[in-house]
Amino acid sequence: MNDQKNYAGFGIRAVAFFIDVCLGLLGVTLTFYLLALTAGTNIFAFFPNFLWFTLYFFVVNGLVFFFLNPYLISIFGGTAGKLLTGLTIENEDGTHLTYKQALFREYVAKIASNALFGVGYFWIFKNEKKQTWHDMLSDTVVVVQSNKAALGLITLLLLVLIELTLGVTGIIKFSENKPLLADISTLFKDIGNSPVIPNVPNPIAN
Amino acid sequence: MYTPQQWSKLLLEGMKTNLTKILNEAWRITFKNKWLWVFGLVLVLTSSSGGNGGGGGGNKNNSNFNYTNSYEINKSSPFAPNPQQLLRETSQVLGTAAVSIEELFQTISPLFLVTAGIAFTLLLIVFAILGLYLKAWASSALIHGIDQENNGVSLGLSPMSKLGKQKAVEMIKLSIIPSFITLGVTLLVAIPVILLLIPEATRPFGILLAVLVFLVFFVVLLFLASIVYLGSIALVIKNLTWQDAFKEGYRIITKYFIDVILLSCVNCLIGGLVSVASCALIIPIALVGFGAALGVSTFPPLLIIAVPVAVILLTAFITGIYLVSAIAHVFNKSTWVILYKQVLDLEKPKIL
16 A cells, blocks of 8 residues: 555655745735835834834744644645645545644654754655654655646745745835935934943043 | 772662663663664753753843943932933934934834734743643653663654653643642742841841752752652653652652662763763864964965855754764663663562
8 A cells, every 4th residue: 555655755845845935934025015115204104014024023924834834734634835736744544634743743743853954854865655754753654646846846936036026125115215214224323322321420530 | 987989889889770780771772773862852952942041031130230230320420410311412412312212112002012912922832832742752752762672672763752742741740740839839938938038138147048048949959850850751661640650750769869869970970071072072173263264364265165164064063062962861861761670670579
C-alpha cells in the first residue's frame, strides 16, 4: 500500500513552504501599502494608523496563521501552499490529521526540525518516505495527490511580484510624503535631545 | 578530622548505587542512539529561552533605578530646573519639540489599548502553553528513549515522540502544581518575616535574618526542583500519575540522599567541563577572526572572502555549541534515569 504512494520531494515542498510564507506576509505588505496611502501629511494623523499596523504585524497576523494553518491541515489536508502545489499531509495510514495533531506537527515538532539551522528539513534526502524530522515526530507523510508544481511556481512568482510591488510602492509613497518625513525626523531629533537625564547645573562651578 | 580523601571514601561507601556503572552506561546510551540528541536539542532550546527572559528583567530594573535616581537628584537640587520645565524650554528651542511626543501619545485611542492588551495577553498565553508543552513532551520522550535503550531496544523518533505526547500533560502538572503550592506556602511564611524585618533592616540581626530567609527559600526551591526532576523520571518509567510521581521523587531523594547528591556533583562537574570546552572553541575562532580583520585592513578586497568565511565560522560555532549542549543534556538525563533504574533493581525482592 505504502509503496504506491508518491511522496513529495524537497523541491516541491520548498515551493509550498515559500507560498505559505508569502501568504503570511501578504497581509503585512497590504497593510503597509494602505498605511502609506492613508498616511496624511502630519504625524498626528499617521501615528494611530502606524500603531495599528505594528499590532497587526507583530500579533494579529501571527495569531491568525497560528490557528488557521492547523485548521486547514485538519479539514483539507494541507496549508494553502501545500494545497496549491497538489500536496497533502496525512497520517501514515492515509487518514487526515486531527486539529490537535496538526497543531503538534506545525508548532511543536517543527521546532525540532528548525533546530541546528533546519537540519531536520534536509532529512527528506535520507528517508525512504521523504520524511522530515517533524514528519517522523508526528507520524505523518506528505503525499503528491496531483502534481501541480508548475501552478505552485507561478503562484509563488505572482505572490512575490505582488508583495514587491506593494512594498516598493509603499516605500516610494512614504519617501514622497515630505511633510510627514520632516515631522518624523523632528520627532526623532526631539527623542535624541529629550532630557531623560537632564543636565544638572553644577552649583560649585556657577 | 577527616581528610578530603577520607570524606570521599566515606561518601562512596555510603552510596547504594554504582556510580561507575551509571556513568559508563549513560555514556554508551548517549552515543548509541543519536535520535536522543533531537530531544536534547529541543530541551536546550526551551531552557535557554528562560535564561534570556531573566536577563531582560535585570536591565529593566536597572534603567528604572537610574531614572528615578536622576529625577530625585533633580528635585533635591535648588539650581536644577524640573523636567517639565526642561521639556517646555526644549520645545521652544526646537519648534514642534518634546511636547509633541506627549501629544502624540495622547492620540492613542482606548480601543487600541484594549485590543493591544487582549492580543498581547493571548500571544503570551499561547507562547507559555507552547513552551510548557514542548519541554514536557521532549523530556518524557527522552526519558522513554533512554529507558528503552538501557533495556537494549533502540527506538526511533516516532515511538519516543508518541510516548512523549501521552505523558506530556501529566508532566506539565508535575512541574507546575507542586511549584505553585510550595511557592504560595513559602510566600505566606516569608511575608510576616519580611514585615517583621523592615524596622530591623539596618541592624545586623535584621540582615542576618534576611540572609537566613533567603537561604531557606533557596534550599526549599532546590529540594523541590530535585523532587520534580526525579519524579518526572518515575512518571515515565513506572507510568505514574503526577501525585504518585511527586511522592516517588520525594522518597528517592530522602532514601538515597548521598547517591543523589554525589550524582548531582558529578553532573555539575561534567557540565562545567563542557562549558569550559565550549569556551575553548572560541579561542581558535577569535584568532581566525583577528587574522581576517588584519588581512582586510591591509588589503580591503579581501572582504569578499572574509565575510562568507566569518558567516560560516559563526554558523559552525553556534552549531557546535548547540550540539555539545544537547549531547550533555542527554548524558545528564541518562545518568538520572539509570540511577533510578538501579534503585528499582535494588528494591526488587530477591528470589532465592
